[in-house]
Amino acid sequence: MDQLWIFLGRLHPIAVHLPIGIFLLLALVELADRVAPPARLGPGLRTLVLSVGLGAALTAALCGWLLAADGSYDVTLLDRHRWLGLSFSLLTALLFAVRRWPRLYASTLFATIILLGAAGHIGGALTHGENYLRPTVATSRRSVSPDPMQALVFEHVVQPIFEQRCIACHGPTKSNGDLRLDSHTQLAKGGKTGPAIKAGEADASLLVRRAHLPLDAKGHMPPRGKPQLTDDEVALLVWWIEAGAPAGKRVAELSPPPAIAELVASYLGVPRPPPPDRAAMLATAERLERKLGILIRPLTAEGPWLAANARLQFAQFGDAELAELAPISAALHWLDLGETAVTDAGLAALGAMKNLRRLQLDRTALTDAGLTRLSGLTQLELLNLHTTQVTDIGLMALGGLPRLRTLYLWNTRMTPEAVAKFGAQQTNRRAIARWEAEISALGARIRSEQFSANFGEALASPPAMPGPPPPTKPVPASNSSKAAPKVRPDL
Numbered sequence: 065m066d067q068l069w070i071f072l073g074r075l076h077p078i079a080v081h082l083p084i085g086i087f088l089l090l091a092l093v094e095l096a097d098r099v100a101p102p103a104r105l106g107p108g109l110r111t112l113v114l115s116v117g118l119g120a121a122l123t124a125a126l127c128g129w130l131l132a133a134d135g136s137y138d139v140t141l142l143d144r145h146r147w148l149g150l151s152f153s154l155l156t157a158l159l160f161a162v163r164r165w166p167r168l169y170a171s172t173l174f175a176t177i178i179l180l181g182a183a184g185h186i187g188g189a190l191t192h193g194e195n196y197l198r199p200t201v202a203t204s205r206r207s208v209s210p211d212p213m214q215a216l217v218f219e220h221v222v223q224p225i226f227e228q229r230c231i232a233c234h235g236p237t238k239s240n241g242d243l244r245l246d247s248h249t250q251l252a253k254g255g256k257t258g259p260a261i262k263a264g265e266a267d268a269s270l271l272v273r274r275a276h277l278p279l280d281a282k283g284h285m286p287p288r289g290k291p292q293l294t295d296d297e298v299a300l301l302v303w304w305i306e307a308g309a310p311a312g313k314r315v316a317e318l319s320p321p322p323a324i325a326e327l328v329a330s331y332l333g334v335p336r337p338p339p340p341d342r343a344a345m346l347a348t349a350e351r352l353e354r355k356l357g358i359l360i361r362p363l364t365a366e367g368p369w370l371a372a373n374a375r376l377q378f379a380q381f382g383d384a385e386l387a388e389l390a391p392i393s394a395a396l397h398w399l400d401l402g403e404t405a406v407t408d409a410g411l412a413a414l415g416a417m418k419n420l421r422r423l424q425l426d427r428t429a430l431t432d433a434g435l436t437r438l439s440g441l442t443q444l445e446l447l448n449l450h451t452t453q454v455t456d457i458g459l460m461a462l463g464g465l466p467r468l469r470t471l472y473l474w475n476t477r478m479t480p481e482a483v484a485k486f487g488a489q490q491t492n493r494r495a496i497a498r499w500e501a502e503i504s505a506l507g508a509r510i511r512s513e514q515f516s517a518n519f520g521e522a523l524a525s526p527p528a529m530p531g532p533p534p535p536t537k538p539v540p541a542s543n544s545s546k547a548a549p550k551v552r553p554d555l
């Protein structure tokens with residue numbers, strides 16, 4: 065039955081248009097009657113129109129009443145709309161009653177139309193938001209200066225995320241949970257539970273915790289069924305809160321790690337450099353192969369991506385040869401410099417290899433100083449450092465590499481303790497926790513879909529769900545005289 069009420073309530077936004085149409089047309093015809101008398105509306109027809117209109121108005125009001133109980137609407141607007149709508153319905157009844165007294169009828173009709181306009185306007189604001197009709201001059205992320213490092217973090221990155229995902233329910237029109245996210249001041253005030261963010265501590269911030277709840281969980285924001293925050297958007301919000309949630313600071317002032325700098329750039333719509341051209345890269349690769357005596361091969365059937373292997377050149381391949389790879393820098397995904405003569409200084413050439421996924425530097429003269437040259441390799445996933453002089457100090461330089469998942473460290477001076485700590489920092493615990501929650505929710509769904517049948521066999525383990533106990537099997541008669549079954553008196 066509840067479902068029926070909710071359904072009827074939701075008909076309101078449709079049902080209101082019928083009385084609106086009827087009464088506007090009626091007003092028009094009555095007006096035409098005065099101005100150009102031939103457009104006469106006879107008393108019989110007028111009574112018919114009025115009774116249909118009255119019925120439609122009452123139906124719409126009834127549906128509206130049901131909807132008010134169900135929807136999450138702005139309370140002040142809802143209250144106004146409710147009373148205006150009700151007055152309108154009552155006026156249509158009065159109009160019906162006074163239809164035979166022309167002057168009274170005319171003034172009542174006039175009042176009805178005014179009320180109709182007012183109720184309709186607020187109704188529109190309720191469903192679409194107060195600024196629906198005003199074309200918004202968005203604090204557009206596109207209109208920002210081309211250098212993402214100069215963009216204002218709150219105004220150009222954080223605020224647009226809120227505008228897109230949250231303001232419909234947490235803005236000037238509706239402020240669910242008493243929380244408004246339409247300005248830094250409003251945000252700082254917090255909601256009914258208290259502050260929504262804790263500067264410097266993303267994990268302790270209500271806003272982040274709500275966003276990280278599993279989609280199915282009560283309290284997940286934005287609510288299920290509404291457009292959700294993307295992982296990138298969450299990462300940007302978390303970064304801003306961790307940096308102290310300031311207003312008015314520029315991206316550069318918060319010194320974002322390279323991965324965040326990239327997210328900011330892509331969020332602001334700064335175009336990424338296009339991938340290098342395959343044919344040109346393959347041609348250059350062939351030339352360099354011959355010149356340097358190394359192997360350079362395409363990694364994929366399409367695209368320009370290359371794997372270069374200099375290992376077998378040993379001492380023949382040094383810093384000068386590495387520098388020669390410059391024309392194919394952007395196309396390199398894998399690079400093997402193991403056992404070559406490259407030095408810390410020469411690794412500066414790696415700065416341009418922004419797309420590098422795998423890098424082998426084992427058995428080279430590499431030291432901690434060389435590791436600092438890797439800081440811009442935001443795509444790097446695997447790094448082989450075995451048999452080099454790197455220490456725990458060099459490890460710190462790798463902290464800004466968000467995708468680094470595998471390190472080869474045999475025969476180095478890095479300690480397992482420091483590496484374990486590093487690994488913990490590299491792991492995106494938040495994302496993993498969210499995925500685990502999703503997995504457990506899915507597990508519950510799978511279990512709820514599983515069929516089981518029970519033919520009364522005793523179960524090896526107790527059934528997971530409480531249910532009727534399986535019928536007990538009769539104990540088979542035993543031949544052993546020692547354990548002679550007791551004769552039951554009724555046998």
Ligand code: HEC
Pocket residue numbers: 136226229230231232233234240241242243254255256257258260270271274275282283285286287290293
């Ligand atoms: C469709 C409407 C809707 C959208 C969109 C929405 N919220 Fe909410 N939000 C609510 C409602 C309703 C409540 C109050 C009920 C509750 O606490 O769950 C709420 C409460 C909250 C609260 C708790 C406030 C307090 O102090 O108790 C936070 C924090 C929050 N929302 C954050 C967000 C963020 C961040 C976004 C955007 C990423 C967002 N919400 C988008 C409807 C929405």
